[in-house]
Amino acid sequence: MKIGLFGFGKTGRAVASVLLQEQELDLQWVIRRSQQADTQTVAEQLSIGSAHPARIYAQDTLSFIDLLQQQPVDVIIDFSSEHGIDTYGEIAAKRGIAIISAISHYSEEKIAYLKKLAQHTVVMHSPNITLGVNFLMMAAKILQKIAPATDIEIIEEHFKDKPEISGTAKVIADGLDLPQDNIKTVRAGGIIGVHEILFGFPYQTVRLKHESIAREAFGTGILFALKNIRDKHNGFYDMESLLKPYFQAAA
């Protein structure tokens, strides 16, 4: 599977390092926002001792169509910004290149645009592409239906300077129809990220807990998405729609 990556900020770099470690995947190129192309390969930039030849290109000076001509890809992964799609959207839809976008905030217009592209290719969008968090959110919704009278509290812990409240915790609260008061926010030191969904039954407690270790966790989410869009028809997908079949096949 040939892959192209938009975005080479902290998260983009982390995802690139995960992709380079997968033998079955073939990273073709990375495109980043900068004035000039890099003389180093992706592997060199990441200090990974690898002879992998994928190179980094500068968005501003690049002819994207020429690049695709020389180094075609099956999937484009986007960790750049809301505007990345403007460069690759049209041509990806035309050529049936799948799109996996992890952009956190799209305007409504952009979401509409993504859905239009999805008529012609597979488009997957997730603002938080961490596998563990998305799984827990779905499991929590199920447990809430199983035991509707149970008290649910969400505890999220992050590093001191993170502005309150974690976006992921808000999404969890929304998904469970809980007011934001049920989110307890802990801020201390260098905690990378902990989300716990606590179900308080009268005589037992269930805790669904996710701990982030490193930004590379987004790479694990991308690997899952890559594997699970393979057999999908054209259309618009998110993490929930990719995870759903696993839940439906339960037991």
Next chain:
Amino acid sequence: MKIGLFGFGKTGRAVASVLLQEQELDLQWVIRRSQQADTQTVAEQLSIGSAHPARIYAQDTLSFIDLLQQQPVDVIIDFSSEHGIDTYGEIAAKRGIAIISAISHYSEEKIAYLKKLAQHTVVMHSPNITLGVNFLMMAAKILQKIAPATDIEIIEEHFKDKPEISGTAKVIADGLDLPQDNIKTVRAGGIIGVHEILFGFPYQTVRLKHESIAREAFGTGILFALKNIRDKHNGFYDMESLLKPYFQAAA
């Protein structure tokens, strides 16, 4: 819903106290193994300040058919022993009284007998009828299929004198095809019961954790079973088959 309960040991008593608190349920009688009937009501025995009239009968001196005649029930709940079924099985199947059995160890013959009865009434059997543990087991199986390469460890904590290893932990390990080496057994003080299923991803960790607070948790499992067998056809059910529809309706 009229209910009869077999078994008034520690767990039977705890379940009875939960049943008495539910307005929609109507506990008719409790049958326990002893030579003579009790002069106290269930509520009096449990020191619950309630005027609930349900009485306790002694299995040995009782004519069960007469009791059913006077105080018919819709469901029989069994927390007694492997032999409880001998008293009520036949007649329950004949009259279409549902059976919920929480007996831990049945011989193969008894299981076969239960399944035969299930041709004529709803029979539900669960050796561990705790809602939280059963939910976690099913969620864990799903996550394992989502992320098959993930390392899974099971940590169980119990009071000092519990003989190793917790049966529930073994069932979890079996369900996930894990060797018993993956169960880490902690024994200390008066810990009632903790089971954690830890999924170690490369860059994130998911912990599914259940903490028992009191034996009454079995009562919560019974309430769930009572609610979810209502619309079921005759047949043999376990916790997994009652929980399955909730997972299938996911998202």
Next chain:
Amino acid sequence: MKIGLFGFGKTGRAVASVLLQEQELDLQWVIRRSQQADTQTVAEQLSIGSAHPARIYAQDTLSFIDLLQQQPVDVIIDFSSEHGIDTYGEIAAKRGIAIISAISHYSEEKIAYLKKLAQHTVVMHSPNITLGVNFLMMAAKILQKIAPATDIEIIEEHFKDKPEISGTAKVIADGLDLPQDNIKTVRAGGIIGVHEILFGFPYQTVRLKHESIAREAFGTGILFALKNIRDKHNGFYDMESLLKPYFQAAA
């Protein structure tokens, strides 16, 4: 060591059951607030299968001096109310009977009175006589001095209906000079009581965590107090002053 106990509410009963299990201790009597004496022994009341002869007396109809004459004690333990001390204070000081009071709220006058009694006997008072919580509070103060720049958060979890915020959490926050904003309050189901003091360093986290299992934990605190007042001079003590020597002997 001969012991008398004031108070036979939920906590008094739990403490009595712990005392009865200790071979080295000799519970002489329990005094409770009620109109008439009990015909049952303490062991019978607690359904402990024990031939222990200690009886329960009613405060209102009792001549305390006569009781002490017939069944003298070395220590009086008080789990009754602010007014218990009025019955036994004077005579305990006179006869050198040690006092261990676990009353939560004393008026200033009563505290002054306790300190006056302490000139003539050993008086120990602790509003929260749980060993674990008191230890953690002292350990936390030390860690704060070792690493003064560290962020500290207090997370307390209790059953749904507990009115916010746990008094123990407030005492911890006060002891560490933290504003109440640093206390995160979780309320769900039947959680008995969890207190966690979280120290967030830039690259590591320390969590000091206490979980209550049952009210009998107060009994463990009493056993510690009984053991540690033995060699003490007359004076006024609290949990901190009994624990202090263990910290000072560190390493």
Next chain:
Amino acid sequence: MKIGLFGFGKTGRAVASVLLQEQELDLQWVIRRSQQADTQTVAEQLSIGSAHPARIYAQDTLSFIDLLQQQPVDVIIDFSSEHGIDTYGEIAAKRGIAIISAISHYSEEKIAYLKKLAQHTVVMHSPNITLGVNFLMMAAKILQKIAPATDIEIIEEHFKDKPEISGTAKVIADGLDLPQDNIKTVRAGGIIGVHEILFGFPYQTVRLKHESIAREAFGTGILFALKNIRDKHNGFYDMESLLKPYFQAAA
């Protein structure tokens, strides 16, 4: 305070990055094992956007006495190997330069040598200079003396490939006179490092837990050591002897 650092492996680099962030400290140089000196500064090597002029020297080609002449230091920090001390020991003792060594494994001869040097300067040695772990070890020893009958279990979690059992867990077990059976070893995914010392009381549980976030935690330990050796007489110190005064001043 002028500082020199021996060792620029993964841990040495992490410690250097912490030292560079402290305004009160003045890193003069780093010495690493390699054939030739580096042309980059420490800050450049670590990709820290800082104009800090400290340079990296190669141990093999260096005249250490000349370096000290030009760039004298008050303290030498050693994260190199057992042999680092051979280069700087003698001269540090002679000039009264304090030594902080974090070498994990010294031979008995080397320890004897360190103690000899300690007659002439302050020598601090800790094989695990993490502040949190050392604090917890001391706190655990105290709690064990307070409640000698309590069951203690040690749970340590690390990444999949870490060979069992964590050295730190062994040191904790030794310090508490516990057999290695009380250490429960969890290995999964990319867990950086968790150590929990669990005290199981009959009716309550105390958990002392340390979670590593990053290797830089050793830097925090070094900062503590630097601060606390300032007013010390010549002699041999470890983390315990630096932490001890904080415990002794308890309450």
